[in-house]
Amino acid sequence: MKKGIMKKDSIICFRVSKDLHAALAHIAQKEKRSLSSIIEIVLSRYAKENKSFKSLSKERRQYPRKGIVAPVLIKQHDSGETKLDTGSITDISLGGVRLTIPRDAKCVISNDANSCRFEIIFTLPNENKLVYLTCEPRRVMNDEESMHVGASFVDANFQSYKTLQTYLM
Incomplete structure (x- = not known):
């Protein structure tokens, strides 16, 4: 596996409004990323902020607080x-x-x-x-x-x- 590339082993399909799709597509184009990459970033941040995504909120410290x-x-x-x-x-x-x-x-x-x-x-x-x-x-x-x-x-x-x-x- 290349450095910096994350293995993606799940597919999720969902519907969104045309306005949301257009906004995400615009961000993807501006950031020079794929639409799915932008959606993954948004969802990962949301899950991390809500402490639902364990792999993103691992303890960095040597000893747990x-x-x-x-x-x-x-x-x-x-x-x-x-x-x-x-x-x-x-x-x-x-x-x-x-x-x-x-x-x-x-x-x-x-x-x-x-x-x-x-x-x-x-x-x-x-x-x-x-x-x-x-x-x-x-x-x-x-x-x-x-x-x-x-x-x-x-x-x-x-x-x-x-x-x-x-x-x-």
């Missing part, structure tokens, strides 16, 4: 100064975490390669043990109210990692 809502303390050392902030964990895995932090936070977290590592301290739902993990930011997105940070774990004490592993398994 688990959605949680847990308060977190964020501690960052920057130029000899320690900054503390609060936020919330929105999902977590053995490899990393996604945090939501208020936009007026004191910690400076960015996508910049020189961005400082930071520590997070939290408890997992139904657990009494504090978990301490050192993180490195991987992706930072801002909206009007919050900063959303995707971070990978770069250092963890054994007990914290064991607690996290037990929770996720």
